[in-house]
Amino acid sequence: MSVYLLRRLLQSVLVMLAMSVIVFVGVFAIGDPVEILISPDADQMERERAIKALGLDLPLWQQYLSFLGNALRGDLGRSFVFNEPALQLILQRMPATLELALGATFLALIIGLPLGLYAGLKPKSPVSSAIMAGSILGFSLPTFWVGLMLIMVFAVQLGWLPSTGRGPTVEVLGLHWSFLTWDGLRHLAMPALNLALFKISLVIRLTRAGVRETMLMDYVKFARAKGLSPARVTYVHVFKNIMIPVVTVVGLELGSTIAFSVVTESVFAWPGMGKLIIDSINVLDRPVIVAYLMMIVLMFITINLLVDLAYSALDPRVRLENK
């Protein structure tokens, strides 16, 4: 187990290193922040001073090495725009995004699993066909459009839910959360649902496919031959088996939800990391972009590891030996 973890850790470091090179070169290729950051009426002296202050006069490889050196000390650079440490900027906005992503995942599971289960158990019923047709819509409708429609219906016409922002937050462990107040929950509902739409469809399809496949297995028939109640067969024998692929995919999806909640955050003016990164890209705030991408890479690596561990907890056949 510890050998396994150590190996995984080493792999992670290599991935981070490779990613940092790609990210750094990529961001460098996007454009020169100088044109945006320095006011057009600045004279040549001021320009050069500013460029020097930002460290943009050095060749790329030197910039990279100094970035790497600082990164090892936990310093991912200062934002050109806010003049604050980039990492701090991101961490400030992270709870909002995490809250949104976890809310969306939660919705995807509590909506997707029952619907998928139903569609899998009763594949011929018209309700199942409706569920499957709905899931196609969930896959194919663009997030931003659905978000706008949600706002139009629930915020503008019905006036049930607020359309923007996080609402009041409660501080727990030094972080601000909005799901702990009723008003905060009302603010969270629409963006979370919007972000969850794709994942609900995914969970429905995965669950349905899993159920249909598992129902044909001998062990399900044997469970029935033992005289177990249909509920026990479905919720223990079938469900535990389909949870293996569902957990894997939903876990991996969590990473991309966090990383790509950009659209939803923009539509609902949700003050999370996604909105920060869009704003930073617009003004070519390199340190923030780089720091953000590195954070995302780290997050993916961590989630992957957690998924692997969850997987081995669910499936005894891949359980890691010598615990």
Added chain:
Amino acid sequence: MAVSPVANSSVAATASAPTLEVRNLQTHFFTRAGVVKAVDGVSFTVQRGKVMGLVGESGSGKTVTGFSILGLVDEPGRIVGGEILFHGQNLAKLREEEMRRLRGNRIAMIFQDPMMTLNPVLRVDTQMIETVLAHTKVSKEEARQRARDTLGMVGIPSPDERLKSYPHQFSGGMRQRVAIAIALLHRPELIVADEPTTALDVTIQAQILAEVQKLCAQTGTAMIWITHDLTVVAGLADELAVMYAGRVVEHGPVNETLDKPLHPYTNGLIGSVPSRNKRGEPLRQIPGMTPSLLNLPAGCAFRNRCPKAQDKCKQAPPLGELLPGRQARCFFPYNMPAEAAA
């Protein structure tokens, strides 16, 4: 001469009421390509403490017969006719919940592939205890006790430890023992065993056969042993029913049937068993293939492959008692005594 033993045997049968009596069972599958008559008029009886071998090639309807008895036929299949009398109660008419209470309790089933019958993500104790609790109101501890005792009974060493294992930690033979133990948990009156030793190697097969036989004799459990392996049946069963294309073509005591088969199909099956006496000769086989159940020949389903087929076989032969205690579905049977054949 031939009449009196027949009368005697039927009297004896009613005297000791059979555990199971299947009468004219019909299980059909309604597929897009047409109606597949997987089981088409099967009748047999199984007496208490006896083993009945149900033999036939793949696709002859053996397994579907077994599933029909347990009420486990899935869509698009359905029992469309006949009776399955279990101690006189017609299982074919039972509601699902009543059937569920019988399954695993008074009627148990053992499946063919031990690698597939145990749920891979549940521990053996979970899978055994849930079976106990599905039918009796006992504490979890008592249920575990019973699971452990039954595991010991089927010859699993250190059952306490093994209860905590997952199926993949067992070998194939051990898994089948676990499956058999699960079937035995409630001391059922009838066990349907669907080729339970086919997937095992020969030494394990012999051990399990011996143990099953012992258990049946001890507990009075009746058993239907579905197989395509005549050598297994020869050593284990008391009676033999041979199925072909959804029908029983021959039914009788196992030794007589194997020594002097009546139906040409039974004869062909016996002839195609490799044996020591026929060393060096090419193995005989039945010509042709099992017909598609969607497109059976009219009359006797076996006539296209039968060496004795004549024009008369274009009509379906009835299952008749050709010799005392022995039934066959054939106009031109083998091994008939001279006077009867005349």
